[in-house]
Amino acid sequence: MTRFSLRTRLVAVVVAVTVFALAAGGAATWLSLRAYLYNRLDTQLHEMAKARQHFFDDRVTPDGGILVDLTDPRFLAPGGADGNGGQQTILEPDGDIIAQLAVVYSKYPSADVLLTLTDEDAKKLATHTHTTFSMTSAGGQDIRVESRPLSNGMVVAIAFPTKNIDNTLTQLVLVELAVSGAAVLAALGLGTYGVRVGLQPLTRVRRTAHEIAENLKRHGSGLERRVPPSDPRTEVGQLTEAVNTMLSEAQAAYAQRVENEDRMRRFLADASHELRTPLTSLRGYAELERLRAATIGAEDPAATQDALRRIETEGDRMARLVDDLLLLARTDQGSAAPQLGPVAVDELLDEAADRAGAAHPNRPFVVDTPNTGLVLVGDREALLQVLGNLLRNAAIHTPGPRPIRLGARPDGSSVLLLVADEGPGMTPEQAAHAFERFWRADSGRTRATGGSGLGLAIVHALVTAQHGAVGMSSDVATGTTVLVRMPGLVDDRGRLVHQPAPDAYSQHYPDYGRTP
Known part of the structure; x- marks a missing residue:
């Protein structure tokens, strides 16, 4: 059957x-x-x-x-x-x-x-x-x-x-046989018609599915099609609704897949470009030294030292890029699980400022909230890398000796970490893409200011892995403030552990910018 x-x-x-x-x-x-x-x-x-x-x-x-x-x-x-x-x-x-x-x-x-x-x-x-x-x-x-x-x-x-x-x-039997025969024929005809009418929504579902499959095979599209709705009180109507829901989910998943594939292609193209540049420099300096060594009387120790220095610089740059790519890959795969625990916010900000000051001795890094008494839940080393990337990015894009400020604020059961600079900010359209991989406001790929476009992407990946969130408030005239929201350490009543000094908070962050 x-x-x-x-x-x-x-x-x-x-x-x-x-x-x-x-x-x-x-x-x-x-x-x-x-x-x-x-x-x-x-x-x-x-x-x-x-x-x-x-x-x-x-x-x-x-x-x-x-x-x-x-x-x-x-x-x-x-x-x-x-x-x-x-x-x-x-x-x-x-x-x-x-x-x-x-x-x-x-x-x-x-x-x-x-x-x-x-x-x-x-x-x-x-x-x-x-x-x-x-x-x-x-x-x-x-x-x-x-x-x-x-x-x-x-x-x-x-x-x-x-x-x-x-x-x-006997006559009754004959009459019943005649009437029953007519009734069976009527039931056959009416049943066929009724079933055909009742199953028309299923026919539409089948037709729509075939059309979607054909369009996907030929053009890679068609998931926007939907089955005409039926009465949701009927089984066929409920099936139609379920199919349309499935198509919506499939459309979203397909679009996400296409977006991921596009992002992956862009990622590979950008990574290839970023790696090719230092490799080209390395090959050029190596070729220069080979030619100089092969030419009698062309020895120049100072030039050789300069070439070796440049080779070392490009090698370090390529190594940092590879390390950043590996970090993003491990974060995406979940293999770089953070070691979560209580982290004293004041100590975290002080150490991040000290490290940034050592890397940029001519740039002042100011901790505006030195005695907050806040404690958050996170991975201390990962958070130092997050703050280091933000401070380095701010130092690169802030001209002159203008200070870069660090701070922290309680916000409900969370802790907000803030990094603010006074450099040229970004438009809202640019700020919306700031945490994408290999994205730079300098679309011409000139490296007058350096950077590969992975710093903020790493910040986003590390913060998200620690159950936090990151956002940005930027203005072309006044600069950029990056806000990192992290889970705070709470007591048995669910209240944030917080014992600030009377002068813990300054007034450099009156509006917090755009809270993530």
């Missing part, structure tokens, strides 16, 4: 149920009518047998005879079963037949048709009086018979034929 289509199976079920219902109804009707007709016939037979018993008892003589000519049909009174012929039989106590008379129960009796009993049935009637039997006469006619004992020991048996009942039941 499973190899047939759903439509065929549904129509088959409708037809099968119709056939069963018609068969059950027809059988019940036939049985009910048969019981009614036979009960009516048996009632008439019972009344007639009782009347004949009294008739003959009134005519019994003292010597056991009967004052009626048993061969004369006129002793049978008119009446009977709607004009159907009947039979009256007088039997000896041992079952021998004395007289058999056929009549038509109309106005005048008649003896045109003679019905006979077999000896076996006659003996049965003689010994089982007051009981109605279905028998077949000696002439092959089906009859209903009842016998009654007479006062002289004889037995009177009255029989009615069942031919008319059988004909009526």
Whole structure:
């Protein structure tokens, strides 16, 4: 059955149920009518047998005879079963037949048709009086018979034929067959039409799925298609809704996949570009030294030292780039899981400022909130790398000796870390891409200010891995403030552990910028 289509199976079920219902109804009707007709016939037979018993008892003589000519049909009174012929039989106590008379129960009796009993049935009637039997006469006619004992020991048996009942039941069967056949054909036609109409939404689902698959195969598009909605109260409507939801999820996943592939292509292209530049420099300086060494009298120790210094610089730059790429790859794969624990914010800011000051001795790095007493939950080394990248990025893009400020603030159950510079900021459009990999506001890839475009991407990856968030507020005129939100250490009541000094906070961050 499973190899047939759903439509065929549904129509088959409708037809099968119709056939069963018609068969059950027809059988019940036939049985009910048969019981009614036979009960009516048996009632008439019972009344007639009782009347004949009294008739003959009134005519019994003292010597056991009967004052009626048993061969004369006129002793049978008119009446009977709607004009159907009947039979009256007088039997000896041992079952021998004395007289058999056929009549038509109309106005005048008649003896045109003679019905006979077999000896076996006659003996049965003689010994089982007051009981109605279905028998077949000696002439092959089906009859209903009842016998009654007479006062002289004889037995009177009255029989009615069942031919008319059988004909009526046969006609009923023929009518039921004709009506049932028409009903089955109607059920087949209406069921086919109804199933086709009811399954139209499924047909639309199938058609839409094929069209989407074809478009994806040919053009890589089509997931924006949707199945026309149906009544959500029906199973088909619920299926349509589920399919449309699945298509929406598939569209989003496909778009994300395309975006990831595009990002990966850009990533590989940018990484290749960034690696090719120091490799080209390394090869150029190596080639220069090889030519200088091969030329007699061209030795220049100072030039050689300068070339080696440049080779070392480019090697360090390439190593940092490779390290940054490896760090991002491990973060994406989740293999560089941070070691989370309580971190004292004041110590964290002081150490980050000291490291940045050592790398940029001509740049002031100011901790505006030295005594906050805040404690956050994070990886201390990862957070130092985050602050180091932010401070280095700010130092590169801030001209002159302008200070770069660090600070911290409580915010609910979180701790905000802030790094602010006074250099040229970015437009809102540029700031929206600041944390993307290999993105730089300098789209021409000039390295007048240095950098590979991975610093802020690493910041975002490390902060996200520690269940934090990072955001930026930038203005072209006033500079840039980067805000890092980290989970704070809370007590048993869920309150942030915080014991600041009275002068812990300065007023350099009045609006916090754009809180991540």
